[in-house]
Amino acid sequence: MGTSSALTENGGGKGTLLIVDTETMLCELLKFKFENEGFNVDLSHDGIAALGLNLTHYRLILVDLMKEEFTGLDFIRKLKRDPQKALIPVVLISSIDDDDVVVDALDAGADDYMAKPISSRELLARINSVLRRRRMMDSRRAANQVSFKGLVLDTASGQATIDGTPVSLSKAEFLILGMLLRNRGQFFERIEIKHETWDNVSDVSDRAVDTTISRLRKKLGDYGSQLVNRQGFGYGFVE
Template sequence: MNDYRILVVDDEEDLCEILKFNLENEGYLVDTANSAEEALKTDLTKYDLLLLDVMMGEISGFKMASMLKKNKATATIPIIFITAKDTENDTVTGFNLGADDYISKPFSLREVMVRVKAVLRRTASGNEKEAPQQLVYKGLILDMTKKKVSIDGIEVSLTKKEFEILLLLLQNQGRVFSREDILAKVWQEEVYVLDRTIDVNITRLRKKVGEYGKCIVTRLGYGYCFEYQ
């Protein structure tokens, strides 16, 4: 088994299920979507690879790929186009959009498995070399190296303590930290810091991160945590 998570996006439900079944047999974690619109409603940042059909409804595979490549949070997700279109122009378009591979229908499942494995191996090794020090949730990016936070590419101005609180919560998604925990980890040796200080900083942080403020959840009587929504 491995931890690679793959999203198959194709308007042919039967094909989605066939690919899902065979990929899961190879040990991958697989989700499916029957349109680009459906796929774009999910948290795409959790996927290591997208298998993307070109010919779909209102938003084509090419258009969806273009949207993803323009968003810093999803720009590096590998994409394999799967399509009945196999002209040279279509292939060139796919690669120009940043596709990692291109498979034409009809195809053998064995071919798909081999190409998926090759792309994941190649992109995984590339990611290890770069080792970006970032925490990403949808359009929210926390850069640990540059000490910056951005939302949809726009930098958010946080104080040092606000940044450190967000870093703590994001690094431990779902874990509840009491006020005492946060004081010990963020304020450390500083003295005369009141519990109320935590509440004030959390309130400001929620406002500054906009729609992601709702992810900073209060557990009454226990403390705070960051939950994916």
């Protein structure tokens, strides 16, 4: 079985959920209930097929344990290994009410677990709770991030990523990139960059600034061409 219902980006007042379960009648019942609560709902009856969808558009994925060759736990593990999809909330449902299964689900990356038979009211409450927690996490993450398209700097962790893939930057490279990203379109002379980046400014030569930025350009791949040096103005990040 494949996937039913068209993929709807940010659909409905509350967004779109994906239900991955082999039980067709349960899927249709939950779809009806959740759509009455303002969600759009897509269905898939095959875990492998579901992984081929554009999953980043979903607010949350509800997945059954599925006693098949490719289980719900396999689905979650594969999802969480993809940097672009790892933050999608997942709730696992199962006909097995067992502590070991719950632990395995949470260890795999599930945000919550619920045993069948399911109360649709309780499941909806759990889904809304997971979404509230995710909104809070997203708000905190956004406050600590400086980004341009797929290039993201997390100032809390000191981590840079491009399209979800970590990029190893030195402290100086990270600070310079953060300065230029926050002030896109503006240009800074070397002395301004030194004061923003190094403690002992007098010990840092102009050549050290140029060398650091040259290394940074190479690490940024395609984004490196947007880090420019305009004679008489200095360095800047242009869109």
